[in-house]
Amino acid sequence: MPRHDVLVIGAGLAGQRAALAAAEEGVSVGIVSKVHPVRSHSNAAQGGINAALQEGDSWESHAFDTVKGSDYLGDQDAIEIMCREAPEEILHLEHLGVTFHRNDEGRLGTRAFGGASQARTYYVADITGQAIMHVLYEQLMKHSELISRYEEYFTTGLVLDDDGNCAGAVMRNVSDGTMELFEAENVILATGGNGQVWQPTTNALICTGDGIAMAYRVGAPLMDMEMIQYHPTTLAKKGFLITEGARGEGALLLNAKGERFMETYAPNKMELASRDVVSRAEQTEINEGRGFPDGTVALDITVVPRKRIHEALREIVLVGRDFAGVDITREPIRIKPGNHYAMGGVKTDVNGATSIPGLYAAGEAACVSVHGGNRLGANSLLDTLIFGRRAGQHSATRAKQIEAGRPSSAALADEERRIAELIGRDRGKGRRASEVRKELGEAMDQHVAVFRDAEGIKTALETVKRLQEESRSAYIDDLGAVFNQDVLGAIELGFMLDCAECSCVAALHRTESRGAQYRTDFPERNDEEWLKHIDLTRDSDGPEISYSPVTITQWQPMERTY
């Protein structure tokens, strides 16, 4: 039975950074991922990573932009930490070998990004996430004596000891189907977001909210689950991402009449307003008939010099060519807002600790909350690295101080039974698991998206509850042990349904408009009643609602214009 002081679940940026940080403290570290680490979704972060590192910039300015971007729902103590520590983290990555873009003097160069008062986004062409993640994986390979890698191990559930401390997790080795209990004094959830709950989404097929749901199931509160970011520039049919970096480089948004409509919605920042603002503007244009017949508007990148496009936006050239048949250097590309990011997640403190001793969370799975109602572009990579590192360090320190509890061995048997039951279900009695998943995605995208109202959210919530019921008898085809993706898909479906229920409940409960939550029946922000987080804790019949205050240090809420 593998046993580690710190067990990291998920091997994207947050997970890898956490593992490396914990190993530096000299404790035994294991990192588990249901896919090979370099397949993780941090790859998809194209545009860059924010830090106030240049002369003339300050962490306070970065922090204020983040607070304002969050529509004042972000916790300012956490935001301060993130922005203060950002420059050092960028330099650390550079020293490890990330091939950041340089200016003419050979020093780190920046590009402009949405919602930022300065060009403070550091980048590698438009493959920033991929470049950083592959460099971190280089470091994992380098330190393989300190960090055990369990690649293609699927976590089915967390295990607590008798005192309620997190003490490990149950794993299924994907390649042969064997189940094992991994003991750990500390578990860090770095399992990413839950974008697959919505269809379409920019998120990868693996982004099924596993960690969020597993933490919720063992009693850890979730926070800000109603805050779901729709990215302003995604491809119409497939939902693929076109980086905000394109607008950072000067690309324009045009409606079907060729008007630069952001003049109306954000006269100062134009295309580089916050994402929630730009997405709402686009959706308004589309809803009011000024979009194209396929429900899109246009992103015109042709205004950027071609040499610059090839150097800095090459991935987008490929996405346009391969997935839309458009040469973006020559013609505008059709885009629309699409599901992109979960601001909410497992509630943690600034060290990544959850309410359950020994259980940590970092990255998109977690909610610190630095993004509040709306995440700024290029702040997510930063979030993963800063809070991944802090969780790694803090859990390693804790490992040195505590006496480990023992997880109950019944947990393994329970999980094995659960999977056996799933595989043994009658085919043909219930629905196919894949059908349930599809219906979930469509309902959520229809009702819990850019514009919401009580009626729509209720419809979605009812659908989710029905699907939860149906998923209990939903069947699969693959009954084998080796690489049974079918059974893993059914487990993921359960995770997704938990996440969906929480998002619906929180969105329905917050009767105001703030950040990504725009209620057409409550169109104003209401600081008096709603300057607070919604926390959700699992109860026998669904999420139980409580509140926690927003931490305000130096920036009082103001009207938010761009």
Add this chain to the structure above:
Amino acid sequence: MPDYTLKVRRYQPESGEGAYWQEFKVDLDPDLSVLDGLLQVRDREDGSLVVRCSCRAAICGSCGMKINGRSTLGCKTQIAEAHEQANRRNGGTEPIVVEPMANMPVIKDLVTDMESTHWTKIRRVTPWLLPEGDPPEREYVVPPESMIDITQSMACIQCGACVSSCLSLEVDPEFIGPAALAKAYRFVGDPRDAEARGRLYDLAQDPHGIYDCTHCFSCVDACPKDVAPMDQIMRLRRIAGDDHDIDDVNNGRRHESAFTKIIEKKGTLDESLLLQESYAQGVKGKLIPTPGAIKGLVGSLPTAVRGLRTGKMRSLAKLIPGVHEKLPGDAQEHVQRIYTHAEEHREELNLYISGEEELEPEPDEAETPTPEAAIEPEPDEEGGR
């Protein structure tokens, strides 16, 4: 929506049966991908069909597979395109053939064991930065173009398509291979790395190293991210040979230089001179060959005999040094001009710098078309790369 047929090579290890072919009908929009087709099969018909996949957008590198015999990504291949390709290859209405990647063991259906092959080779090249001493207080100051340059290698998503397509690997499974060598260039080309020479020496001396590539372009063709692994291997060779003067025990450097010298002189390859020039450059009538060269020449005799016996070497006249067909007209001068240009400029075809096609002349830009682009303007690809 149009119907397509996918003919999938399946292998279910727990069934006790060998691999078999199975056809599936799918209906989806022509601009969706082969992966979308496979996922439709999985969702609607047979959940036991397995394929690694995640991003669906050619970023994560999970869905390397062979489609109609070509190594590529399932998500990046449009189903209509694959359908046309199948018909073009076979004539009539043929199904789209989908197989697991080659040069690695199959675990189940389209899932291969990349750990024992691809990742082992990646680890072979010491895949992490080896800087000298402690890092500076701020960032390393490096030429901006050097970072753009190695970004082409960093763009590798480790999908294994190049490994699957590699003809050298088929013959020599121990070849370090295109992906790992492209990864090696990412460090050799990085000014922050202090071990470039050591890395190059290691990769040149290894009999399965940089000189084991046969320059067949398969990996360049297969790579879904335009990393052009073979180009990176050639750059490793140039830097090892020209900049670091590393002579390898495999005679790779001299063989390559013999190749280029003969073509410079004659316009095309005079194979009668190749062995001699590879092992004992400039020997003919001038110098006395070294014992090593004689050993090399003698050692190559079986190859020559095999060439004759198998009919690969068809013309006996070609064995006589100096008897070689001249290029017509002033073609020979053209060839020499290419050499001159290449020597003067030493430009690398890097898509992060030059883009897809020949750049339109931009008077305010110092950038000129790369020699490769100038010689062969690339028409719009219909096969998709």
